[in-house]
Amino acid sequence: MTRLLVGTKKGLFILDGDPPEGDFDITTRAFPGEPVDFATRDPGSGRLLAATTSPFYGPKIFHAEAAVADIGWEQAQGEWQQAEGVALPEGGEQALERIWVISPGEQNGTLYAGGDPGVLFESHDGGLSWALNEGLWNQPSRPDWQPGGGGLCLHSICPWPGDPQRLAVAISAAGMWLTDDGGRTWERGNTGLRPRYLPEEALANPNAGRCVHHVERAPQRPERMFMQFHGGVYRSDDAGASWTDIGGGGLPSDFGFPLMVDPADPDSAYLIPLVADMDRVTPDGRVRVYESRDAGETWTPRGDGLPAEHAYVTVLRQAFSRTGEGETLELYFGTTTGEIFCSGDAGAAWARAASRLPPVFSVVAVG
C-alpha cells in the first residue's frame, strides 16, 4: 500500500491504495477550506507536516503525529499543531508570503522548507521548530532578485546524499543557489541557462530573472541534476554549477513545471510538458508523461491509461511524486482539475487514483 499526501486548494487529503488497481481511498482530510501548498512526512519520526497559506492569517507550517492519517477528519483537526519559527525577522520590510516545499535533509531530524520571498528555513527537530537560513537571507544581491509569476518562490531543495554540508536550492526567478558549508555561504549556479524571455544584453546581469521551475538531483550520481526551466530543460553534471540544454529529443514542449527522477538510474528523468507559456495546459489535449533514460538525449511519451483527447489540464510543480525505484518505481501526479494519476511500473501504464478533488497543489508519495 502507498500513502499519498495531497495538498489542494481546499485542504489536505490523505489517500491510501495500490497503483496497479488505481483505487485509492481517502483516509482523512485536514484544513478544510484552507489552501495546503505542500505536505510531507519526516522520515525519521514519521511526523506529518503541512504548509498552509490562509488568505486571512498567512502562511504556517503545521505538524501532526503519523496516526492522524488513520482517524476521521473531524478528530484530526485538533491533532495538528503550529510549528514555531516560520516567519521572517520582526520589523523588517518583508513578510513571509508562502511555504512552497518541505524537504528532508541528510541528518536525522533535519528538514528544509522553501518559501516566498526566496527564503529557506531549517528544522533540526523533525519540523517542530524552524529557523531562517541567514546565509541565503543575507545575500547581498537579494534586493535585486526578481520574482516569477508565482512570487519569489524557493521551490526546489536538493540535499546531497550522505553529505549534509552540500545543498542546492532553486528560486524563481533568482535561479540556482549552491552551498557546500551547510548553508553558511551560497554561490550561484546559473551558467549555461538561456532565458529566452530576456534580451541578449540582459544575460550578463546575474540578477536578471533565471526562472527555474523545478530541479531534482540523481541520488546515485549526485553531481547530476535535472532542471525544468521557464522554456528549456537542462542537465548539470557538475552539481549545479553549469547547465546543458536537453530540451529537444522528442518533447512536444520544453515548458512545464513538474520533474521527477528514478533514484535507481542517474540517466533517468520524467517531465510533464505544458504548452508554453500563456496556455499552460497539456499539449494537443493529451496527458502524457515524458521519460528519458539517456540523461535527456531523447524523450519518450508515456501515456497508456492517461486521458488521450480533450484533456487540457495543468500539473503544478509540486504535484509530481514518486516512491520506490527501478522497475517498481511508482509515479503519481495531480492536476488542477482534481485528479490523481498513478503508475506502478515506472510510467509504462497509468490509472486514475482519485478524481473530483479540489485543484491539486502538491502530491507526495510516502511509501
Next chain:
Amino acid sequence: MSVVRLRGPLKTLAGGRGEHELHGVTVVELLRCLEDDHPALSGWIVDERGHVRRHINVFVNGERGQEQTAVAPGDHVEIVPAITGG
C-alpha cells in the same frame, strides 16, 4: 481599557475567549498586547512588518480602522476576516 473582539480561529487561539480587555492607544498596540497574552496568535493578525494582514479588517467602534488608528478606554475593536471574492 479597550475591548478587542475575536471570532473563528482567532478566538480559539486566544483560549476560546471572544472578548479581551487590553491596554493601548493604537490598534496595533492593542494587538501586540493581545499577542503577549496569547502567543499562539503571533503572526495571525499582524505580520512581521507590523501590518494587519491584508484580508483582515479592523473596526473601531464600527468604523474601519488601521494599525495606527487611535483607541481610547471603552472603545470596541472588532477583528474580522474580510469577505473576499465576487
